[in-house]
Amino acid sequence: MLKLAKKNIRQLSKEELEQYFEGIGEKKFRAKQVYEWLWAKQAHRFEDMTNLSKDLRNKMEEHFSLPALKVDTTQFSADGTIKSRFRTVDGHLVEGVLIPTDERKTACVSSQIGCSLSCKFCATGYMDRKRNLEFDEIYDEVVLINKQSEEAYGKKLTNIVFMGMGEPLLNYKNVLKAIEMISSPEGLGMSPRRITVSTAGVAKMIRQLGDDKVRFKLALSLHAANDAKRHEIMPINDTNNIKSLVEALNYFYQQTGNEITFEYILFKDFNDSLQDADELVKLYRKVPVDLINIIEYNPIDLAAFEKPDEDKTMAFMHYLEKQRVNVRLRRSRGKDIDAACGQLANKG
Template sequence: MLSAQQNNIRNLSLSELENFFAEIDEKKFRAKQVYEWLWQKHAGSFDAMTNISKDLRSKLAEHFSLPALTVNTTQYSADGTVKSRFETFDHHFVEGVLIPTEERKTACVSSQIGCSLSCKFCATGKMERLRNLTFDEIFDQVALINEQTERIYNKHLTNIVFMGMGEPLLNYSNVLKAIDKISAEDGLGMSPRRITVSTAGVAKMIKKLGDDKVRFKLALSLHAANDKKRHEIMPINDSNNIKSLIEALNYFYKQTKNEVTFEYILFRDFNDSQQDAEELVKIYRQVPADLVNIIEYNPIDGASFARPDEETIEHFMKYLESHRVNARLRRSRGKDIDAACGQLANKDSF
């Protein structure tokens, strides 16, 4: 017997759907109607396809599954951030966040259920990686958060960041297929330039992004500017050291002409000194980077890190700016509902 994913109707292209309708003696235009329900109207079930006859809906249900993501629970932060826990067809949970500002409405989405990288400062890193999300599950996160945005703000999403649970480049094919569908005219129609994929640093796959000439933006979670410190907090640095990442990022830029963003969380008395800032400037100058996002640390259970005081943060930022680094301090949002950077962990506090 086929699993829900194996006979998932969303694995079919429009032409394959047309062939199916021809086989069951249905008119070809019905395939386009169903396809629009799947990708533009975001139907969560065959019953939701209201301009399709009940008989045809029954035939679709006999031949296919539609294992759509559903919203399990939702939390609302005092600052307007909205965190949703989504449930998969096989009853796993994954989190996504709507981050609203005056100028932007951003969806922060996940690529895996759990994570295998064990970064010391990240709540998701303490979880077991159960499986990759499929391309349509990733698409569903974006579509459902877009529906929230329209309902709450009467606006569409403006940006998407792959900075939720999991390492996107370890789910490479599903992430790229999801982005293709999100940016397609017969999908959500969002510009790839408004999509950012953030990686902890998988050098081989960064080069593959270059070979595939991707059009979306890339962010590297650096968080320490020398190998010794980076190894302490990010075990992936053992096999993907800073030198290999610099080489991969330069290759990526050469192939795509897409500038890179660095992400750098400040930890008190660990990576917040002037020497750390100097080392960060050196890396910045070796890569065609357009921005360094300096991020406030958000506390998680079981971690001993702390946020630097305001004076230290200000000194760090001023040093970068005085050395012509395009740096931005990113104030965390959604901390009161564990929705900020590094806090996503499927907690039962909903």
């Protein structure tokens, strides 16, 4: 006879836990205790739930599984960045990064195992998408990176960015549920204002974020300010052109008032001219964008792109500043361990 897989207890709501405990003749308040162990105290074994009787812990072990993400390997960069490769219970690998600065400790987390979007400049884009991460797995990434931050720097995480492997808006439900638990007082209690979800641009789902009145920030990976160039490096632009993204971002802002950022990687002789800068300024003025992040390109083996020289980069920056654009140059962190933007590919 086929043995059915046990249900992951963290996939149950508090109400479903209450029903379970009542169903086995236990008091309803047990659900609150267990919920606290699962989320606030991050217990990964039933035996750790010490305020429950041994008999009850055994019963739960019999009925449920409690899978958790584990750290597989950790790499330390000369600049203090820490990259971790995590292993899922079914043997998949996914990466997350701790990016420390004096004033911030930021977790860069993944939302999918691999990616289906095939952006030409990104190492993850050359991998197949195996599956979406479950919301409890995303939660575990944050918990484990937070632990690293406390151990290495004596400080908790201050920020979370969904800029790791995968497209967050193609794993919509799990990403939103993970953020709900991360920001819940019953979970990690982090302010959603300190969370940024980065998207390659799925117009329909950006509108959905507006309808769902989310409270976190949104970043658009733009990287080219016209359709011809964006299409060349980001196939998603075929079905989500710049006009549709501008409309979706304006709708998102009308519904939420949340901060929007443009991310723009500079590629040598591709999108780094003053004409490109001028097109970017025009686009900036069509959307209530709070900030444009100009990002240094981090070369990967599979792509022929190069980083422009410092003079070209500064000329681009100065042009934007002259046009009164709120712009920041984001220097890469963790390049020496392939932990920088666009480099995550599960290398050991």
